[in-house]
Amino acid sequence: MTSKVPRIALRPQPSAGQHADPRFGSATITPHLLRYLTLVAAERGHDLGPALQRAGLSVAALNSVEQRVSYRQGSRVISDALRELGDPALGLAVGRRQRVTAWGLVGLGLLASPTLYDALRLGVRYHGITGSMLDYRMEPVPGGAAILATARYAGSELQTFLLEESFSSIVALIRDALHEDFAPHAVFVRHARPPYGDEYARYFRCPVVFGAPDDRLVFAAPWLEHALPGADAYTLAQVLELLGSARTLGRERQDLVEGLEVSIARRLPQVPPLTQQARARGMSERTLRRRLAECGTTYEALVDYVRLVRAEELLTTRDLPLHAIAALLGFSDARTLRRAVTRWFGKSPSEMRRSEPPPHAS
The missing domain is CATH 3.90.1520.10 (H-NOX domain)
Incomplete structure (x- = not known):
């Protein structure tokens, strides 16, 4: 193998998701x-x-x-x-x-x-x-x-x-x-x-x-x-069939979870009830709960994640009073927001504001 660096035309590639998602x-x-x-x-x-x-x-x-x-x-x-x-x-x-x-x-x-x-x-x-x-x-x-x-x-x-x-x-x-x-x-x-x-x-x-x-x-x-x-051609064929099924199932689960998160994020501070989310997807509330359980999550956990993301963004990039942030997230008051922030990040809102922007934020 040659020790020379190969002559390869390197061109910049766009980074995926250059914004908080x-x-x-x-x-x-x-x-x-x-x-x-x-x-x-x-x-x-x-x-x-x-x-x-x-x-x-x-x-x-x-x-x-x-x-x-x-x-x-x-x-x-x-x-x-x-x-x-x-x-x-x-x-x-x-x-x-x-x-x-x-x-x-x-x-x-x-x-x-x-x-x-x-x-x-x-x-x-x-x-x-x-x-x-x-x-x-x-x-x-x-x-x-x-x-x-x-x-x-x-x-x-x-x-x-x-x-x-x-x-x-x-x-x-x-x-x-x-x-x-x-x-x-x-x-x-x-x-x-x-x-x-x-x-x-x-x-x-x-x-x-x-x-x-x-x-x-x-x-x-x-x-x-x-x-x-x-x-081994036979083993490879079996594996590819299983991988194809797993990828299809994974995409279906990802589409479901991400679709729900986007729906919740767009509706904050109001949180759409699970019944409404299920109806929009042509299934019963029980079926939707079961589908989410198969994804290793719950509707309540998704709501919590969406609020977490929005809270981190508001606390680290905006200078809004806590009661205003609480209202934007659908919390009843600033005290409820403080408890949630401590649970999410292990620090208070004031400590969050003194911190650097989160790694994923642009």
């Missing part, structure tokens, strides 16, 4: 990343249980097949872990710790794929099922192909962590499934070189470009054409 409270993400974050912390003698509890989660919940978490919950746990462990390179460590089996059905599909290129295409296509907190696409480049990663929500301070976890886990899975000697052709990241920048070169074993126009992991054609030792 109430949907980041939707519990639609599998807890894969948080499972391995918790595991790495435990291996270092640190218990993330309290951090999970503050986000409304638990270690047991992370191991439930049906469990889904919101972007907000994931971000909160990651932020707490970075602060408590004091390791800015934690994303690299969490990614390196993973194996193909960590990705469940998607991991099995990767193993059963004919070539590395086919495996990468499958991973990008079904990345949502793996609990990714970034979005991906794959595109050809001279001499190979690249996976590009983009933020799902606005310029988060967690972007570096998420990117490092993502790129290092992809490389870890390939080394696990194909060969320990695997190395990408090059790594391009938009952030500046961190103090631990040497760890990139040691782990990825390829040229790394910091301050690039976009975030991409580049693969050379010889590696992409490598046959995977576990390739």
